[in-house]
Amino acid sequence: MAQASEIVPGFDRRTAEALANRQLKIAIDRTAGTARAKRAAIVGEWPDFAVARAHGKAIKDHVVAHLGHYLAEFERNAVASGAVVHFARTADEAATIVVGICEAAGAKRVTRSKSMLGEEIGLPHALEAAGIERTETDLAEHIVQLAGERPSHIIWPAMHKTREEIHELFKAGHAAPDLGETPVEMAASARRILREKFHAADVGISGANFLIADSGSVAVVTNEGNAELTTTLPPVHIVTAGIEKLVPSAGHALQMLRLLVRSATGAAMTQYTTFHTGPKRAGDADGPREFHIVLVDNGRTRMLAEEGGLRDMLRCIRCGACMNHCPVFNQIGGHAYGGTYPGPMGAVLTPALDGLSMQTRDLAHACTLNGRCREVCPVDIPLPTLLRGWRTKSWREGLEPVTMRSGLSLWRSLATHPLAYRLGVAAASLALRLMAGRSRRIRRLPLVGGAWTRHRDMPAPSGSTFLNSAAARARAPGRGKGEIR
Amino acid sequence: MRPDDGAPAAAAEGPGEGLEVALFVTCLVNVMRPQIAESAIDLLEAAGCHVVVPLEQTCCGQPALNAGDAEDAKAMARHQIAVLEPFAHVVVPSGSCTATIAHDYVALFADDPVWGPRARALASRIHEVLSFLVDVLGFTPPPVRLPATATYHDTCSGLRELGIRAQPRQLLKSVEGLELVPLPDADVCCGFGGTFCIKYPAIADAVVTEKTAAIRSTGADILLGGDLGCLMNMAGKLKRQGSTVRTYHTVEVLAGRGALPGLGEER
Numbered sequence A: 001m002a003q004a005s006e007i008v009p010g011f012d013r014r015t016a017e018a019l020a021n022r023q024l025k026i027a028i029d030r031t032a033g034t035a036r037a038k039r040a041a042i043v044g045e046w047p048d049f050a051v052a053r054a055h056g057k058a059i060k061d062h063v064v065a066h067l068g069h070y071l072a073e074f075e076r077n078a079v080a081s082g083a084v085v086h087f088a089r090t091a092d093e094a095a096t097i098v099v100g101i102c103e104a105a106g107a108k109r110v111t112r113s114k115s116m117l118g119e120e121i122g123l124p125h126a127l128e129a130a131g132i133e134r135t136e137t138d139l140a141e142h143i144v145q146l147a148g149e150r151p152s153h154i155i156w157p158a159m160h161k162t163r164e165e166i167h168e169l170f171k172a173g174h175a176a177p178d179l180g181e182t183p184v185e186m187a188a189s190a191r192r193i194l195r196e197k198f199h200a201a202d203v204g205i206s207g208a209n210f211l212i213a214d215s216g217s218v219a220v221v222t223n224e225g226n227a228e229l230t231t232t233l234p235p236v237h238i239v240t241a242g243i244e245k246l247v248p249s250a251g252h253a254l255q256m257l258r259l260l261v262r263s264a265t266g267a268a269m270t271q272y273t274t275f276h277t278g279p280k281r282a283g284d285a286d287g288p289r290e291f292h293i294v295l296v297d298n299g300r301t302r303m304l305a306e307e308g309g310l311r312d313m314l315r316c317i318r319c320g321a322c323m324n325h326c327p328v329f330n331q332i333g334g335h336a337y338g339g340t341y342p343g344p345m346g347a348v349l350t351p352a353l354d355g356l357s358m359q360t361r362d363l364a365h366a367c368t369l370n371g372r373c374r375e376v377c378p379v380d381i382p383l384p385t386l387l388r389g390w391r392t393k394s395w396r397e398g399l400e401p402v403t404m405r406s407g408l409s410l411w412r413s414l415a416t417h418p419l420a421y422r423l424g425v426a427a428a429s430l431a432l433r434l435m436a437g438r439s440r441r442i443r444r445l446p447l448v449g450g451a452w453t454r455h456r457d458m459p460a461p462s463g464s465t466f467l468n469s470a471a472a473r474a475r476a477p478g479r480g481k482g483e484i485r
Numbered sequence B: 001m002r003p004d005d006g007a008p009a010a011a012a013e014g015p016g017e018g019l020e021v022a023l024f025v026t027c028l029v030n031v032m033r034p035q036i037a038e039s040a041i042d043l044l045e046a047a048g049c050h051v052v053v054p055l056e057q058t059c060c061g062q063p064a065l066n067a068g069d070a071e072d073a074k075a076m077a078r079h080q081i082a083v084l085e086p087f088a089h090v091v092v093p094s095g096s097c098t099a100t101i102a103h104d105y106v107a108l109f110a111d112d113p114v115w116g117p118r119a120r121a122l123a124s125r126i127h128e129v130l131s132f133l134v135d136v137l138g139f140t141p142p143p144v145r146l147p148a149t150a151t152y153h154d155t156c157s158g159l160r161e162l163g164i165r166a167q168p169r170q171l172l173k174s175v176e177g178l179e180l181v182p183l184p185d186a187d188v189c190c191g192f193g194g195t196f197c198i199k200y201p202a203i204a205d206a207v208v209t210e211k212t213a214a215i216r217s218t219g220a221d222i223l224l225g226g227d228l229g230c231l232m233n234m235a236g237k238l239k240r241q242g243s244t245v246r247t248y249h250t251v252e253v254l255a256g257r258g259a260l261p262g263l264g265e266e267r
């Protein structure tokens, strides 16, 4: 895959850099904190949230189970409405198709509205390589483009940037050294720059939130209205969408949309919800002359078939709630994950898209399995279970460290021999107590334990082990409580 | 759910009268804080239960399971199933070990014709201790006195995999003089995560630092929770920060051991 799979430097380096960046933490806390509070408020007021969630899950499961049927239906209806439908098996294939359409249209300039799938297929890179000028029209994507970075969150791509940093970027990028630093002034400046680009664009490229099978329509939601200008002004509109975006009808899309918006931003509805059906017809006020839909597989049918429950991941509606509520994401931010998608959903998806390797194995491990992501996921994806599935696969494929392997096999032989276990852990208890001395806590442990005591004390065992004392009691009954058997 | 199958209606001596209950101690409690097991036994006996400690018990296998090592996890799981299945009730002073046995064993042996049914049978008989006292026995512990303010952290496995939230708070009402102050973000992970905190120490430290800041913001004297790994993580950080907050498993306080030294404190 194109640039989306470049996972350098290693995970440890990336997290260390993220943790050292206090600006990043401030920026994350502001955005994710607000998102959590607003989501909690709106879900709290939604008496049938659990019902809607179960319903949303059922809709997605149904579509995934009948993917072939809905793909065919969507294609039939989209073609009937005048759209051109393309299928791409891989990321590269998808990017090549998009660039090909642009070239056939003689396009020099394209506008893009926010699309994580575009990132997944490496579209920014592919357009650049073809010498086509790309303008990101979503405000946050515009910031990311000016900074020469990649999105750090699937809903707020520029979540990692503080207002002060954005101000500096705009002053330079907009050639406006006197730009004021209020959000209103900054947004106005971006609007001025982008307006020219909207009018000059030869092709507009968008993603899709839903593909409506029974009408062949594409639904796109935004809060800024930039998608509408991206998709209606240029003569050619290209949609890139993962095949898991299918829903049977517009009614189903609206049900999913309620879950999506409330989980993502805590708002009741997005500002703009647009359904695109075919190109401009005779008599239409506006709209593109050509309307292309590029349906992308890129590993999705493989997830459908694969063991380990990855099929559940195809329910994902990209709301970002899992990352907003992830204790790890909230410390390291999105870039540290190194893939297109960050947070819990990214940790599940990245190995599925890029392959499980020494570069991606960390993602499944850098998780406490606390389960809050699953709790807030609007389609009940068992993210911790899926992450553990990757750990199991990584173990089977021999990617796990040899120290862990020998450690666990030793632990297993102790744990299946009760006497050895009892005596072994009693010896460990004694060693820890000796190390602690009278203070009852250890400030520095040797070997792997050093990773613990680098940051915190280790409380010492409060006495000899329970089972050893119990065994002693069994030999001299009558003292203590509980029957020892 | 109550009265439990086979349990006689609340006898004078307690709702657990006549019930035989096995205690699964868990590795961390066994090694690091045996008084948690003793406290659990005290409470169960106060409820009238006959408590048995099977000496052959070892580790539930969670470290292997979470490392992705399914084969070693299964070996440990088979051992615990064989040791624990003779008992009508098995009680565990840890949410995460309970969840491993109740949920993960079933998944591990889902397609196993021999161990699958045995895992499912054990899963239906295993209980986290506080949930057992409240949900199964409907027990109110004998009052103890502890004049202090405490705050309660909902450890993740107990909260999300077993639905333990109300039970500890309800039981703690029986402690006279104890004022429970709410912990901000009590349901947010403390960053322990088993081997996670050893594999990614810097991330874990950032998470636990936020947690201890929340704990200290409450002004409470005591931190309570239901999983010793998480408690060691938070207590270790509090001690490193020089905090005087004392940390206990909830059962210790309920059983009247709340004035003894907390985790990592001198006798």
Ligand code: SF4
Residues within 6 Å of the ligand: A263, A315, A316, A317, A318, A319, A320, A321, A322, A323, A345, A373, A376, A377, A378, A379, A380, A381
């Ligand atoms: S996994 Fe669930 S919570 Fe996360 S982005 Fe997807 S739908 Fe939203």
